[in-house]
Amino acid sequence: MSWRGELNKVYSATYKNWIISKRNAFTLFELVFWPFIGLISIGLLTRFLEVGDDMVAFVLVGAIALSILQISQIDVAYILLFDLWSKSIKQTFVAPIRGYHLVLGAMLFGVIRGVAVFLVLAAASRHLFGFDFLAGGVVTVIVFLAGTFITAASIGMVVCISILLFGQRADVAAWTLSGIMMLVSGVYYPVSILPGPLQILSKSIPLTYLLEYYRSAYGYGDHQILLGIAIALLYFAASLLILNLAIERARRTGMMLRLSE
Amino acid sequence: MPALRAEKITKSFRGLFKDKKVLFDISLSIEEGEIFGILGPNGAGKTTLMSIFSTLIRPDGGSLEVLGRDALRDTHAIRERINISSGNPNFPWSLTVRENLRHSAMLYGMYGRSLSKSVDEAISAFELGSQSDAKFETLSTGQKQRVSLAKSILNRPKILFLDEPTSGLDPEMAMKTRDLIKRIYQEEEITVVLTTHYMPEAEELCDRIAFLREGRLVALGTPAELKRALQIGHRIFVNYDGEIDPLKLRIIPGVMEVRELPGRVEMVFDHSGRAVSSIIKAFEGADILDIGIEEPDLEDVFLELAR
Ligand SMILES: Nc1ncnc2c1ncn2[C@@H]1O[C@H](COP(=O)(O)OP(=O)(O)OP(=O)(O)O)[C@@H](O)[C@H]1O
Numbered sequence: 001m002s003w004r005g006e007l008n009k010v011y012s013a014t015y016k017n018w019i020i021s022k023r024n025a026f027t028l029f030e031l032v033f034w035p036f037i038g039l040i041s042i043g044l045l046t047r048f049l050e051v052g053d054d055m056v057a058f059v060l061v062g063a064i065a066l067s068i069l070q071i072s073q074i075d076v077a078y079i080l081l082f083d084l085w086s087k088s089i090k091q092t093f094v095a096p097i098r099g100y101h102l103v104l105g106a107m108l109f110g111v112i113r114g115v116a117v118f119l120v121l122a123a124a125s126r127h128l129f130g131f132d133f134l135a136g137g138v139v140t141v142i143v144f145l146a147g148t149f150i151t152a153a154s155i156g157m158v159v160c161i162s163i164l165l166f167g168q169r170a171d172v173a174a175w176t177l178s179g180i181m182m183l184v185s186g187v188y189y190p191v192s193i194l195p196g197p198l199q200i201l202s203k204s205i206p207l208t209y210l211l212e213y214y215r216s217a218y219g220y221g222d223h224q225i226l227l228g229i230a231i232a233l234l235y236f237a238a239s240l241l242i243l244n245l246a247i248e249r250a251r252r253t254g255m256m257l258r259l260s261e
Numbered sequence: 262m263p264a265l266r267a268e269k270i271t272k273s274f275r276g277l278f279k280d281k282k283v284l285f286d287i288s289l290s291i292e293e294g295e296i297f298g299i300l301g302p303n304g305a306g307k308t309t310l311m312s313i314f315s316t317l318i319r320p321d322g323g324s325l326e327v328l329g330r331d332a333l334r335d336t337h338a339i340r341e342r343i344n345i346s347s348g349n350p351n352f353p354w355s356l357t358v359r360e361n362l363r364h365s366a367m368l369y370g371m372y373g374r375s376l377s378k379s380v381d382e383a384i385s386a387f388e389l390g391s392q393s394d395a396k397f398e399t400l401s402t403g404q405k406q407r408v409s410l411a412k413s414i415l416n417r418p419k420i421l422f423l424d425e426p427t428s429g430l431d432p433e434m435a436m437k438t439r440d441l442i443k444r445i446y447q448e449e450e451i452t453v454v455l456t457t458h459y460m461p462e463a464e465e466l467c468d469r470i471a472f473l474r475e476g477r478l479v480a481l482g483t484p485a486e487l488k489r490a491l492q493i494g495h496r497i498f499v500n501y502d503g504e505i506d507p508l509k510l511r512i513i514p515g516v517m518e519v520r521e522l523p524g525r526v527e528m529v530f531d532h533s534g535r536a537v538s539s540i541i542k543a544f545e546g547a548d549i550l551d552i553g554i555e556e557p558d559l560e561d562v563f564l565e566l567a568r
């Protein structure tokens with residue numbers, strides 16, 4: 001087993017995502033259209049409400065984080081989604097490939113797309129709304145992005161896991177996960193305004209910590225970024241483990257065959 | 262060491278109300294360097310068995326050894342050394358033929374020049390050159406089948422599993438594919454396990470055949486052994502003019518079946534061999550107009566076993 005061979009197994013997922021993305025118009029929507037719609041409508045809302053610059057920064061951080069999270073989680077979900085849509089799942093899983101090959105390879109592409117979206121949105125929000133995304137320094141941006149990518153990968157894996165366990169239509173159930181995260185992790189408001197039980201829930205979501213961390217650079221109180229990153233890594237490891245178990249389960253239940261028909 | 266040894270393999274699939282058992286205690290062993298056929302009617306469990314053999318899915322019970330390794334535990338090492346072309350194959354739709362093959366080769370950990378070389382060889386082996394830049398979704402059924410066959414030789418497998426390799430191919434391409442299977446098999450000294458519904462193909466290619474029916478292994482042997490075991494004899498017909506005594510026909514040694522039609526008799530004989538002269542004697546007093554002998558073929562075996 002050579003390291004170049006291993007690398008190419010990882011890169012296989014990057015390669016597939018790259019080709020399918022460059023060939024499909026919907027990618028452009030994912031990459032530009034929806035993030036822009038999100039950013040501009042939120043930005044204009046702050047204008048309408050005549051909030052101060054610090055408040056503008058607060059909500060724009062949320063809007064940008066959400067876009068990055070969504071784009072890079074779907075790249076990981078594409079591990080199975082593309083194969084699901086073309087009914088080619090068995091081609092992948094008769095090959096000597098492991099869960100982490102697929103996840104890392106797809107994540108690589110998700111990181112590239114996520115960074116691209118970040119740069120575009122940061123530049124746009126600076127130009128349109130005077131938001132300085134580098135206020136906390138480059139390191140802050142990198143830590144924030146890294147945490148977001150790790151979190152996104154876990155969500156993408158949950159999509160894959162639900163498909164392997166429950167079949168074709170389970171992907172819908174998994175999209176709701178992003179929705180719940182958006183609700184409780186304080187994308188557009190501080191989590192302190194949530195009702196008590198939801199606040200507790202928000203403490204279990206890495207995105208909450210990442211947002212607090214990035215916002216602390218704009219004068220919004222404390223953060224516990226180390227705890228947030230630790231939780232993100234924990235979820236990542238757990239998702240990867242469960243993904244492998246789900247793959248093995250799909251081999252037992254025959255789901256692996258059914259998904260290719 | 263056999264290339265593959267299966268012991269009491271069972272498999273059932275979860276149904277809505279109760280589980281559906283599709284394989285019952287399949288035990289067989291496939292020798293290295295053999296072309297092994299799995300035949301049987303639709304729904305007999307051939308694809309399921311191939312999927313278990315290729316470690317795509319797991320059996321519920323039994324044990325399986327592939328290339329000397331435990332196929333229920335050492336799956337990864339086995340997958341490196343085998344490959345499968347599935348019937349009715351699909352690949353990511355928006356990738357071209359070449360991109361799909363490159364992607365598959367990467368899944369097998371190939372890289373650099375050897376990757377490109379394997380892909381090029383596979384493309385030319387299955388005459389996909391003029392489609393190599395066409396998206397998979399634009400291919401015809403037979404072309405898709407060829408992509409799948411091309412993919413299955415990328416990693417130079419030690420065991421090649423082919424599920425209905427020539428279904429959907431035109432007669433010329435089917436013949437070329439059979440020749441190619443034979444060539445790869447001879448040059449690379451590999452083991453081939455295939456399923457087919459085309460009996461002449463099984464007869465031409467397979468050293469041994471396992472016959473599945475409703476999830477059970479009902480026969481196993483060389484094509485000749487199967488014919489003998491089932492007592493599927495030669496069919497001999499005689500067209501004649503005049504009168505004969507049919508009783509004389511029924512006492513000819515080796516006769517298994519006699520069917521009388523006006524001016525024609527159809528008989529089935531076993532392989533004892535001395536039948537023809539006895540037949541001619543039995544027709545003394547009548548004019549033999551025509552006599553024909555048909556070798557039994559696998560189609561007869563299939564029809565017999567599928568009953
Ligand atoms: N993933 C699955 N889930 C549930 N049932 C399945 C699954 N795959 C196959 N079956 C059932 O198992 C039985 C055997 O199917 P299999 O595909 O192995 O047959 P086959 O011998 O390959 O048939 P064919 O000649 O039509 O290809 C069938 O009754 C089929 O309905």
Ligand SMILES: [Mg+2]
Binds near residue numbers: 307424
């Ligand atoms: Mg089949």
